[in-house]
Amino acid sequence: MPIAEMSVNVPLILAVGAGVGLLSGLFGVGGGFLMTPLLFFIGIPSAVAVATGASLIVAASISGVLAHWKRGNVDFRMGSFLLVGGVFGSSLGVWLFTVLREQGHIDLVIRVSYVVFLAIIGGLMLVESARSMMRRKKNQSRRSHIHTWLHGLPFKVRFRRSRLYISALPPLAVGLFVGLLAGIMGVGGGFVMVPAMIYVLGMPTAVVVGTSLFQIIFVSANVTILQSATNQTVDILLALILLFGGVLGAQLGARIGAKMQGEQLRGLLALIVLGVCVKLTYDLVLPPADLFSIAEVARY
Protein backbone atom coordinates (compact mmCIF):
# COMPACT_ATOMS: atom_id res chain seq x y z
CA MET A 1 0.00 0.00 0.00
CA PRO A 2 1.46 3.35 -1.01
CA ILE A 3 0.43 5.34 2.07
CA ALA A 4 0.14 2.70 4.78
CA GLU A 5 3.69 1.72 3.68
CA MET A 6 3.15 -1.93 4.34
CA SER A 7 2.36 -4.88 2.20
CA VAL A 8 -1.10 -6.16 2.96
CA ASN A 9 -2.90 -9.34 2.15
CA VAL A 10 -5.38 -8.25 -0.55
CA PRO A 11 -7.86 -11.11 0.04
CA LEU A 12 -7.83 -10.21 3.76
CA ILE A 13 -8.59 -6.55 3.02
CA LEU A 14 -11.35 -7.61 0.62
CA ALA A 15 -12.75 -9.84 3.35
CA VAL A 16 -12.72 -6.99 5.89
CA GLY A 17 -14.51 -4.75 3.37
CA ALA A 18 -17.01 -7.47 2.59
CA GLY A 19 -17.54 -8.26 6.26
CA VAL A 20 -18.27 -4.66 7.20
CA GLY A 21 -20.35 -4.27 4.00
CA LEU A 22 -22.32 -7.35 5.01
CA LEU A 23 -23.03 -5.87 8.43
CA SER A 24 -23.98 -2.48 6.99
CA GLY A 25 -26.31 -4.12 4.47
CA LEU A 26 -27.72 -6.37 7.15
CA PHE A 27 -28.28 -3.75 9.83
CA GLY A 28 -28.56 -0.58 7.77
CA VAL A 29 -25.64 1.13 9.51
CA GLY A 30 -22.72 2.96 7.92
CA GLY A 31 -20.19 0.59 9.37
CA GLY A 32 -17.41 3.16 9.84
CA PHE A 33 -17.31 2.46 13.56
CA LEU A 34 -16.56 -1.20 12.80
CA MET A 35 -14.34 -0.70 9.74
CA THR A 36 -11.74 1.44 11.53
CA PRO A 37 -11.18 -0.91 14.52
CA LEU A 38 -10.98 -3.90 12.14
CA LEU A 39 -8.26 -2.07 10.21
CA PHE A 40 -6.40 -1.61 13.55
CA PHE A 41 -6.65 -5.36 14.17
CA ILE A 42 -4.98 -6.23 10.86
CA GLY A 43 -2.15 -3.83 11.62
CA ILE A 44 -2.95 -0.75 9.54
CA PRO A 45 -1.55 2.32 11.37
CA SER A 46 -4.34 4.09 13.31
CA ALA A 47 -3.82 7.38 11.49
CA VAL A 48 -4.15 5.72 8.07
CA ALA A 49 -7.16 3.67 9.21
CA VAL A 50 -9.02 6.78 10.40
CA ALA A 51 -8.29 8.93 7.34
CA THR A 52 -8.98 6.14 4.85
CA GLY A 53 -12.14 5.23 6.76
CA ALA A 54 -13.44 8.76 6.22
CA SER A 55 -13.14 8.42 2.44
CA LEU A 56 -15.05 5.13 2.56
CA ILE A 57 -17.86 6.77 4.47
CA VAL A 58 -18.25 9.35 1.70
CA ALA A 59 -18.85 6.52 -0.77
CA ALA A 60 -21.21 4.60 1.52
CA SER A 61 -23.26 7.72 2.38
CA ILE A 62 -23.60 8.78 -1.26
CA SER A 63 -24.99 5.43 -2.19
CA GLY A 64 -27.38 5.59 0.78
CA VAL A 65 -28.56 9.16 0.39
CA LEU A 66 -29.64 8.74 -3.25
CA ALA A 67 -32.29 6.24 -2.20
CA HIS A 68 -33.59 8.50 0.59
CA TRP A 69 -33.58 11.57 -1.62
CA LYS A 70 -35.91 9.93 -4.13
CA ARG A 71 -38.40 9.22 -1.37
CA GLY A 72 -38.17 12.84 -0.21
CA ASN A 73 -36.72 11.83 3.13
CA VAL A 74 -33.97 14.46 3.31
CA ASP A 75 -34.56 17.69 5.26
CA PHE A 76 -32.02 19.87 3.47
CA ARG A 77 -32.57 22.83 5.77
CA MET A 78 -31.95 20.80 8.89
CA GLY A 79 -29.08 19.07 7.08
CA SER A 80 -27.46 22.42 6.33
CA PHE A 81 -27.52 23.50 9.97
CA LEU A 82 -26.08 20.15 11.03
CA LEU A 83 -23.52 20.54 8.26
CA VAL A 84 -22.31 23.99 9.34
CA GLY A 85 -21.71 22.60 12.83
CA GLY A 86 -20.18 19.49 11.30
CA VAL A 87 -17.66 21.34 9.16
CA PHE A 88 -16.44 23.33 12.17
CA GLY A 89 -16.40 20.25 14.38
CA SER A 90 -14.56 18.06 11.89
CA SER A 91 -11.96 20.74 11.14
CA LEU A 92 -11.38 21.05 14.87
CA GLY A 93 -11.21 17.25 15.08
CA VAL A 94 -8.55 16.97 12.35
CA TRP A 95 -6.53 19.77 13.97
CA LEU A 96 -6.71 17.97 17.31
CA PHE A 97 -5.75 14.76 15.54
CA THR A 98 -2.63 16.40 14.09
CA VAL A 99 -1.56 17.81 17.46
CA LEU A 100 -2.10 14.48 19.22
CA ARG A 101 -0.21 12.69 16.47
CA GLU A 102 2.81 14.91 16.97
CA GLN A 103 2.72 14.24 20.70
CA GLY A 104 2.44 10.48 20.19
CA HIS A 105 -0.94 10.09 21.85
CA ILE A 106 -3.14 9.69 18.79
CA ASP A 107 -3.28 5.88 18.88
CA LEU A 108 -4.37 5.92 22.47
CA VAL A 109 -6.99 8.66 22.01
CA ILE A 110 -8.50 6.95 18.97
CA ARG A 111 -8.66 3.60 20.70
CA VAL A 112 -10.04 4.94 23.97
CA SER A 113 -12.68 6.91 22.02
CA TYR A 114 -13.68 3.72 20.25
CA VAL A 115 -13.89 1.77 23.49
CA VAL A 116 -16.11 4.42 25.08
CA PHE A 117 -18.45 4.84 22.11
CA LEU A 118 -18.69 1.17 21.20
CA ALA A 119 -19.48 0.35 24.84
CA ILE A 120 -22.24 2.98 24.96
CA ILE A 121 -23.76 2.06 21.60
CA GLY A 122 -23.49 -1.68 22.08
CA GLY A 123 -25.00 -1.43 25.56
CA LEU A 124 -27.87 0.80 24.47
CA MET A 125 -28.66 -1.35 21.47
CA LEU A 126 -28.69 -4.50 23.53
CA VAL A 127 -31.06 -2.96 26.08
CA GLU A 128 -33.24 -1.47 23.33
CA SER A 129 -33.58 -4.68 21.38
CA ALA A 130 -34.32 -6.65 24.54
CA ARG A 131 -36.98 -4.10 25.48
CA SER A 132 -38.64 -4.03 22.10
CA MET A 133 -38.76 -7.81 22.04
CA MET A 134 -40.72 -7.59 25.30
CA ARG A 135 -42.76 -4.62 24.14
CA ARG A 136 -43.99 -6.55 21.14
CA LYS A 137 -45.90 -8.74 23.51
CA LYS A 138 -47.28 -5.90 25.67
CA ASN A 139 -47.83 -3.36 22.87
CA GLN A 140 -47.23 -0.14 24.85
CA SER A 141 -47.69 3.37 23.47
CA ARG A 142 -45.02 6.07 23.61
CA ARG A 143 -45.15 9.83 24.07
CA SER A 144 -44.62 11.54 20.72
CA HIS A 145 -43.34 14.98 21.71
CA ILE A 146 -41.55 16.15 24.82
CA HIS A 147 -41.00 19.81 25.74
CA THR A 148 -37.62 20.55 27.27
CA TRP A 149 -35.42 23.58 27.97
CA LEU A 150 -34.05 23.17 24.46
CA HIS A 151 -37.24 24.65 23.10
CA GLY A 152 -36.62 27.88 25.01
CA LEU A 153 -33.44 28.73 23.11
CA PRO A 154 -33.30 31.74 20.75
CA PHE A 155 -32.75 31.89 16.92
CA LYS A 156 -35.80 29.84 16.07
CA VAL A 157 -35.96 28.41 12.58
CA ARG A 158 -38.80 26.59 10.86
CA PHE A 159 -37.88 23.16 9.48
CA ARG A 160 -40.79 22.31 7.24
CA ARG A 161 -39.96 18.78 6.25
CA SER A 162 -39.25 17.83 9.83
CA ARG A 163 -42.38 19.74 10.96
CA LEU A 164 -40.35 21.52 13.63
CA TYR A 165 -39.98 25.11 14.81
CA ILE A 166 -36.93 25.06 17.02
CA SER A 167 -33.79 27.05 17.79
CA ALA A 168 -30.90 26.67 15.33
CA LEU A 169 -28.48 26.11 18.22
CA PRO A 170 -29.19 22.43 19.03
CA PRO A 171 -28.72 21.28 15.38
CA LEU A 172 -25.49 23.27 15.20
CA ALA A 173 -24.27 21.73 18.46
CA VAL A 174 -25.19 18.20 17.38
CA GLY A 175 -23.40 18.78 14.06
CA LEU A 176 -20.34 20.14 15.86
CA PHE A 177 -20.07 17.17 18.20
CA VAL A 178 -20.58 14.62 15.44
CA GLY A 179 -18.06 16.44 13.25
CA LEU A 180 -15.50 16.28 16.06
CA LEU A 181 -15.96 12.52 16.27
CA ALA A 182 -15.66 12.24 12.49
CA GLY A 183 -12.37 14.15 12.51
CA ILE A 184 -10.76 12.09 15.26
CA MET A 185 -12.33 8.67 14.81
CA GLY A 186 -12.94 8.52 11.05
CA VAL A 187 -16.57 7.60 11.52
CA GLY A 188 -19.64 9.12 9.90
CA GLY A 189 -21.20 9.56 13.30
CA GLY A 190 -24.63 8.34 12.25
CA PHE A 191 -24.78 6.20 15.35
CA VAL A 192 -24.62 9.32 17.53
CA MET A 193 -26.48 11.69 15.23
CA VAL A 194 -29.53 9.52 14.56
CA PRO A 195 -30.47 9.09 18.24
CA ALA A 196 -29.68 12.79 18.87
CA MET A 197 -31.96 13.86 16.02
CA ILE A 198 -34.81 11.72 17.30
CA TYR A 199 -34.53 12.30 21.03
CA VAL A 200 -32.90 15.76 21.29
CA LEU A 201 -34.20 17.56 18.21
CA GLY A 202 -37.47 15.62 18.07
CA MET A 203 -37.32 14.95 14.33
CA PRO A 204 -39.68 12.42 12.73
CA THR A 205 -37.95 9.06 12.25
CA ALA A 206 -38.66 8.95 8.50
CA VAL A 207 -36.40 11.90 7.63
CA VAL A 208 -33.68 11.19 10.19
CA VAL A 209 -31.57 8.69 8.24
CA GLY A 210 -31.63 10.56 4.92
CA THR A 211 -30.81 13.88 6.59
CA SER A 212 -27.96 12.44 8.63
CA LEU A 213 -26.49 10.78 5.52
CA PHE A 214 -26.69 14.13 3.72
CA GLN A 215 -24.65 15.74 6.48
CA ILE A 216 -22.23 12.82 6.72
CA ILE A 217 -21.28 13.00 3.02
CA PHE A 218 -19.98 16.53 3.33
CA VAL A 219 -18.45 16.19 6.76
CA SER A 220 -16.58 13.02 5.74
CA ALA A 221 -15.46 14.69 2.52
CA ASN A 222 -14.13 17.55 4.64
CA VAL A 223 -12.32 15.10 6.93
CA THR A 224 -10.84 13.22 3.95
CA ILE A 225 -9.51 16.39 2.35
CA LEU A 226 -8.16 17.87 5.60
CA GLN A 227 -6.55 14.59 6.71
CA SER A 228 -4.91 14.29 3.34
CA ALA A 229 -3.69 17.88 3.34
CA THR A 230 -2.29 17.87 6.89
CA ASN A 231 -1.34 14.27 7.64
CA GLN A 232 -1.08 12.60 4.20
CA THR A 233 -2.72 9.50 5.61
CA VAL A 234 -5.50 8.74 3.10
CA ASP A 235 -4.65 5.55 1.20
CA ILE A 236 -6.72 5.57 -1.99
CA LEU A 237 -5.62 2.07 -3.01
CA LEU A 238 -6.58 0.62 0.36
CA ALA A 239 -9.92 2.47 0.17
CA LEU A 240 -10.69 1.08 -3.28
CA ILE A 241 -10.08 -2.52 -2.23
CA LEU A 242 -12.20 -2.07 0.91
CA LEU A 243 -14.91 -0.40 -1.14
CA PHE A 244 -15.07 -3.21 -3.66
CA GLY A 245 -15.40 -5.78 -0.88
CA GLY A 246 -17.90 -3.52 0.86
CA VAL A 247 -20.24 -3.24 -2.12
CA LEU A 248 -20.38 -7.00 -2.57
CA GLY A 249 -20.86 -7.54 1.16
CA ALA A 250 -23.63 -4.95 1.39
CA GLN A 251 -25.60 -6.61 -1.44
CA LEU A 252 -25.43 -9.94 0.29
CA GLY A 253 -26.22 -8.36 3.67
CA ALA A 254 -29.33 -6.62 2.42
CA ARG A 255 -30.68 -9.89 1.03
CA ILE A 256 -30.05 -11.85 4.21
CA GLY A 257 -31.38 -8.97 6.32
CA ALA A 258 -34.72 -9.00 4.54
CA LYS A 259 -35.34 -12.50 5.90
CA MET A 260 -34.57 -11.72 9.55
CA GLN A 261 -36.48 -9.95 12.33
CA GLY A 262 -35.49 -6.41 13.31
CA GLU A 263 -35.01 -7.03 17.04
CA GLN A 264 -32.91 -10.10 16.47
CA LEU A 265 -30.77 -8.17 14.01
CA ARG A 266 -30.21 -5.33 16.43
CA GLY A 267 -29.40 -7.72 19.25
CA LEU A 268 -26.84 -9.42 17.03
CA LEU A 269 -25.25 -6.13 15.97
CA ALA A 270 -25.08 -5.09 19.63
CA LEU A 271 -23.15 -8.26 20.43
CA ILE A 272 -20.72 -7.66 17.55
CA VAL A 273 -20.15 -4.05 18.67
CA LEU A 274 -19.54 -5.15 22.25
CA GLY A 275 -17.18 -7.88 21.03
CA VAL A 276 -15.04 -5.35 19.16
CA CYS A 277 -15.14 -3.10 22.23
CA VAL A 278 -13.93 -5.89 24.53
CA LYS A 279 -11.06 -6.72 22.15
CA LEU A 280 -9.98 -3.05 22.00
CA THR A 281 -10.13 -2.74 25.79
CA TYR A 282 -8.15 -5.93 26.21
CA ASP A 283 -5.42 -4.52 23.93
CA LEU A 284 -5.27 -1.30 25.97
CA VAL A 285 -5.04 -3.01 29.36
CA LEU A 286 -2.75 -5.87 28.39
CA PRO A 287 0.91 -5.06 29.10
CA PRO A 288 2.48 -4.26 25.70
CA ALA A 289 5.04 -6.69 24.30
CA ASP A 290 7.51 -3.82 24.17
CA LEU A 291 7.22 -0.73 26.37
CA PHE A 292 9.14 1.23 23.77
CA SER A 293 7.74 2.26 20.42
CA ILE A 294 9.24 4.30 17.61
CA ALA A 295 7.96 6.75 15.04
CA GLU A 296 9.74 8.50 12.23
CA VAL A 297 9.84 12.27 12.68
CA ALA A 298 12.08 13.50 9.85
CA ARG A 299 13.58 12.25 6.62
CA TYR A 300 16.75 13.45 5.01
Place this chain on the structure above:
Amino acid sequence: MLRILSFMIVLLALALPGRAQARDITIDLTDPIVSITTGFTGTDLLLYGAVKQAGDLVVVIRGPARDEVVRRKEKVLGIWVNRDELVFDKVPSYYRIASNRPLNEFMNPTDADRLQIGLDNLDLRAKVSGKLLPEAPYEFREGLIRNLQRIGLYMTKPDNVVFLSEQLFRTRLRFPANVSVGTFTIEVYLFRDNKLQSTATTLLTVRKFGVEAQVYDLAHRYSLAYGVLAVIIAVVAGWAANAAFRKG
Protein backbone atom coordinates in the same frame (compact mmCIF):
# COMPACT_ATOMS: atom_id res chain seq x y z
CA MET B 1 20.37 -12.63 -17.90
CA LEU B 2 21.91 -9.30 -17.03
CA ARG B 3 23.00 -10.66 -13.68
CA ILE B 4 24.80 -13.58 -15.20
CA LEU B 5 26.39 -11.30 -17.75
CA SER B 6 27.80 -8.89 -15.19
CA PHE B 7 28.96 -11.79 -13.08
CA MET B 8 30.79 -13.10 -16.11
CA ILE B 9 32.44 -9.75 -16.64
CA VAL B 10 33.91 -9.83 -13.17
CA LEU B 11 35.16 -13.33 -13.76
CA LEU B 12 36.67 -12.18 -17.01
CA ALA B 13 38.32 -9.23 -15.34
CA LEU B 14 39.92 -11.61 -12.89
CA ALA B 15 41.06 -13.97 -15.57
CA LEU B 16 42.84 -11.18 -17.42
CA PRO B 17 45.17 -9.66 -14.85
CA GLY B 18 46.65 -7.28 -17.37
CA ARG B 19 43.30 -5.57 -17.89
CA ALA B 20 42.15 -5.44 -14.26
CA GLN B 21 42.85 -2.27 -12.33
CA ALA B 22 45.15 -2.59 -9.36
CA ARG B 23 42.37 -2.27 -6.83
CA ASP B 24 42.32 -4.29 -3.63
CA ILE B 25 38.56 -4.84 -3.73
CA THR B 26 36.22 -4.81 -6.68
CA ILE B 27 32.48 -5.05 -5.95
CA ASP B 28 29.23 -4.89 -7.84
CA LEU B 29 25.54 -5.50 -7.28
CA THR B 30 23.28 -7.60 -9.45
CA ASP B 31 21.05 -4.53 -9.61
CA PRO B 32 21.83 -1.03 -8.33
CA ILE B 33 18.12 -0.17 -8.06
CA VAL B 34 15.38 -1.75 -5.98
CA SER B 35 11.93 -0.81 -7.27
CA ILE B 36 9.00 -0.94 -4.86
CA THR B 37 5.88 -1.74 -6.85
CA THR B 38 2.38 -2.44 -5.53
CA GLY B 39 2.99 -6.14 -5.09
CA PHE B 40 6.44 -5.66 -3.50
CA THR B 41 7.11 -8.23 -0.80
CA GLY B 42 10.82 -7.59 -0.39
CA THR B 43 13.73 -8.62 -2.58
CA ASP B 44 17.15 -10.21 -2.56
CA LEU B 45 20.21 -8.74 -4.21
CA LEU B 46 23.56 -10.35 -4.76
CA LEU B 47 26.66 -8.39 -3.88
CA TYR B 48 29.68 -9.99 -5.47
CA GLY B 49 33.27 -9.05 -6.08
CA ALA B 50 36.88 -9.97 -5.84
CA VAL B 51 39.86 -9.17 -3.64
CA LYS B 52 43.40 -9.09 -4.92
CA GLN B 53 44.77 -10.94 -1.95
CA ALA B 54 42.92 -13.24 0.43
CA GLY B 55 41.69 -11.73 3.68
CA ASP B 56 38.60 -11.30 5.83
CA LEU B 57 35.63 -9.27 4.68
CA VAL B 58 32.91 -7.28 6.40
CA VAL B 59 30.02 -5.83 4.43
CA VAL B 60 28.01 -3.04 6.07
CA ILE B 61 24.70 -1.86 4.55
CA ARG B 62 23.01 1.27 5.79
CA GLY B 63 19.67 2.76 4.78
CA PRO B 64 18.91 6.49 4.42
CA ALA B 65 18.95 8.42 7.71
CA ARG B 66 15.79 9.29 9.64
CA ASP B 67 15.07 11.08 12.88
CA GLU B 68 13.21 8.61 15.03
CA VAL B 69 11.30 9.37 18.20
CA VAL B 70 11.38 6.63 20.83
CA ARG B 71 8.53 6.60 23.35
CA ARG B 72 8.19 4.65 26.56
CA LYS B 73 4.79 3.46 27.79
CA GLU B 74 3.71 3.64 31.40
CA LYS B 75 0.62 2.35 33.08
CA VAL B 76 -1.79 5.18 33.88
CA LEU B 77 -5.19 4.36 35.38
CA GLY B 78 -4.96 0.79 34.15
CA ILE B 79 -4.07 1.53 30.54
CA TRP B 80 -0.71 1.87 28.84
CA VAL B 81 0.14 5.41 27.82
CA ASN B 82 3.17 6.86 26.04
CA ARG B 83 5.05 9.03 28.53
CA ASP B 84 8.77 9.80 28.14
CA GLU B 85 10.13 10.32 24.67
CA LEU B 86 13.50 10.93 23.09
CA VAL B 87 14.41 11.88 19.53
CA PHE B 88 17.35 10.14 17.90
CA ASP B 89 19.26 12.07 15.26
CA LYS B 90 19.91 10.65 11.78
CA VAL B 91 19.30 7.00 12.54
CA PRO B 92 20.11 4.65 9.64
CA SER B 93 16.72 3.30 8.57
CA TYR B 94 18.33 -0.02 7.69
CA TYR B 95 21.41 -1.72 9.07
CA ARG B 96 22.89 -5.12 8.31
CA ILE B 97 26.34 -6.57 8.24
CA ALA B 98 27.79 -9.69 6.67
CA SER B 99 31.18 -11.30 7.16
CA ASN B 100 33.00 -14.46 6.19
CA ARG B 101 33.68 -15.47 9.79
CA PRO B 102 32.82 -14.16 13.28
CA LEU B 103 33.96 -10.55 13.61
CA ASN B 104 35.87 -11.01 16.87
CA GLU B 105 38.16 -13.51 15.14
CA PHE B 106 39.77 -10.92 12.87
CA MET B 107 38.75 -7.41 13.94
CA ASN B 108 39.85 -5.59 17.07
CA PRO B 109 37.22 -3.70 19.10
CA THR B 110 38.77 -0.29 18.33
CA ASP B 111 38.28 -0.76 14.61
CA ALA B 112 34.75 -2.06 15.10
CA ASP B 113 33.94 1.00 17.18
CA ARG B 114 35.57 3.48 14.81
CA LEU B 115 33.92 2.00 11.71
CA GLN B 116 30.58 1.48 13.53
CA ILE B 117 30.50 -2.18 12.69
CA GLY B 118 27.92 -4.10 14.73
CA LEU B 119 24.78 -2.82 16.43
CA ASP B 120 26.62 -2.12 19.69
CA ASN B 121 28.99 0.20 17.87
CA LEU B 122 26.35 2.19 16.00
CA ASP B 123 26.66 5.86 16.76
CA LEU B 124 23.07 6.63 17.76
CA ARG B 125 22.81 10.14 19.14
CA ALA B 126 19.80 11.51 20.94
CA LYS B 127 18.95 15.19 20.70
CA VAL B 128 17.02 17.50 22.96
CA SER B 129 15.73 20.74 21.40
CA GLY B 130 18.21 20.50 18.52
CA LYS B 131 21.31 19.79 20.66
CA LEU B 132 22.96 16.38 20.56
CA LEU B 133 23.38 14.60 23.86
CA PRO B 134 26.82 13.11 24.53
CA GLU B 135 25.30 9.74 25.43
CA ALA B 136 21.82 8.37 24.79
CA PRO B 137 20.07 6.66 27.73
CA TYR B 138 20.75 2.95 27.34
CA GLU B 139 17.19 1.63 27.48
CA PHE B 140 15.95 4.11 24.86
CA ARG B 141 18.81 3.16 22.58
CA GLU B 142 18.04 -0.53 23.09
CA GLY B 143 14.34 0.17 22.56
CA LEU B 144 15.09 1.85 19.24
CA ILE B 145 17.26 -1.01 18.00
CA ARG B 146 14.80 -3.65 19.22
CA ASN B 147 11.89 -1.99 17.40
CA LEU B 148 13.87 -1.75 14.17
CA GLN B 149 14.91 -5.38 14.53
CA ARG B 150 11.31 -6.47 15.07
CA ILE B 151 10.21 -4.92 11.77
CA GLY B 152 13.14 -6.54 10.02
CA LEU B 153 15.08 -3.36 9.21
CA TYR B 154 17.99 -4.09 11.55
CA MET B 155 19.82 -7.38 11.60
CA THR B 156 19.55 -9.79 14.49
CA LYS B 157 22.72 -11.63 13.47
CA PRO B 158 25.31 -11.05 10.76
CA ASP B 159 24.84 -12.61 7.32
CA ASN B 160 27.47 -14.71 5.59
CA VAL B 161 30.01 -13.66 3.03
CA VAL B 162 30.93 -16.70 0.96
CA PHE B 163 34.33 -16.99 -0.65
CA LEU B 164 34.08 -18.98 -3.88
CA SER B 165 37.86 -19.01 -4.21
CA GLU B 166 40.62 -17.10 -2.45
CA GLN B 167 39.66 -13.99 -4.40
CA LEU B 168 36.05 -14.30 -5.44
CA PHE B 169 33.24 -13.65 -2.95
CA ARG B 170 29.52 -13.04 -2.81
CA THR B 171 26.83 -12.31 -0.24
CA ARG B 172 23.07 -12.14 -0.42
CA LEU B 173 21.43 -8.88 0.69
CA ARG B 174 17.86 -9.15 1.89
CA PHE B 175 15.52 -6.13 1.65
CA PRO B 176 12.15 -6.57 3.39
CA ALA B 177 8.81 -5.20 2.12
CA ASN B 178 8.88 -2.22 4.52
CA VAL B 179 12.32 -0.99 3.39
CA SER B 180 12.68 2.80 3.20
CA VAL B 181 13.15 4.63 -0.06
CA GLY B 182 16.37 6.54 -0.62
CA THR B 183 20.05 5.89 -1.06
CA PHE B 184 21.68 2.94 0.67
CA THR B 185 25.41 2.74 1.17
CA ILE B 186 27.22 -0.58 0.99
CA GLU B 187 30.71 -0.58 2.46
CA VAL B 188 33.10 -3.47 2.18
CA TYR B 189 36.09 -3.65 4.54
CA LEU B 190 39.02 -5.95 3.89
CA PHE B 191 41.04 -7.09 6.88
CA ARG B 192 44.32 -8.91 6.76
CA ASP B 193 46.29 -9.97 9.84
CA ASN B 194 43.69 -8.23 12.05
CA LYS B 195 44.34 -4.92 10.31
CA LEU B 196 42.13 -2.92 8.00
CA GLN B 197 43.69 -3.14 4.54
CA SER B 198 41.27 -1.36 2.26
CA THR B 199 37.65 -0.43 1.70
CA ALA B 200 35.22 -0.19 -1.18
CA THR B 201 31.86 1.56 -1.31
CA THR B 202 28.91 1.33 -3.60
CA LEU B 203 25.46 2.89 -3.58
CA LEU B 204 22.04 1.36 -4.00
CA THR B 205 18.84 3.22 -4.76
CA VAL B 206 15.51 2.08 -3.37
CA ARG B 207 12.58 3.83 -4.97
CA LYS B 208 8.86 3.47 -5.41
CA PHE B 209 7.81 2.60 -8.90
CA GLY B 210 4.61 2.60 -10.98
CA VAL B 211 1.19 3.19 -9.38
CA GLU B 212 2.74 2.92 -5.93
CA ALA B 213 5.14 5.79 -6.69
CA GLN B 214 2.52 7.97 -8.33
CA VAL B 215 0.05 7.63 -5.47
CA TYR B 216 2.70 8.32 -2.84
CA ASP B 217 4.07 11.26 -4.76
CA LEU B 218 0.66 12.79 -5.31
CA ALA B 219 -0.29 12.33 -1.65
CA HIS B 220 2.83 14.09 -0.41
CA ARG B 221 3.42 16.74 -3.01
CA TYR B 222 -0.13 17.72 -3.90
CA SER B 223 -1.83 16.58 -0.72
CA LEU B 224 -4.84 18.88 -1.08
CA ALA B 225 -5.50 17.77 -4.67
CA TYR B 226 -5.01 14.18 -3.54
CA GLY B 227 -7.68 14.63 -0.86
CA VAL B 228 -10.09 16.08 -3.41
CA LEU B 229 -9.31 13.18 -5.73
CA ALA B 230 -9.99 10.70 -2.91
CA VAL B 231 -13.41 12.32 -2.38
CA ILE B 232 -14.22 12.29 -6.11
CA ILE B 233 -13.30 8.61 -6.35
CA ALA B 234 -15.47 7.89 -3.31
CA VAL B 235 -18.42 9.82 -4.78
CA VAL B 236 -18.17 8.00 -8.11
CA ALA B 237 -17.77 4.65 -6.37
CA GLY B 238 -20.74 5.33 -4.11
CA TRP B 239 -22.90 6.36 -7.03
CA ALA B 240 -21.81 3.31 -9.02
CA ALA B 241 -22.59 1.06 -6.09
CA ASN B 242 -26.07 2.59 -5.85
CA ALA B 243 -26.63 2.09 -9.57
CA ALA B 244 -25.49 -1.53 -9.33
CA PHE B 245 -27.86 -2.07 -6.40
CA ARG B 246 -30.88 -0.86 -8.31
CA LYS B 247 -30.25 -3.23 -11.15
CA GLY B 248 -29.55 -6.14 -8.81
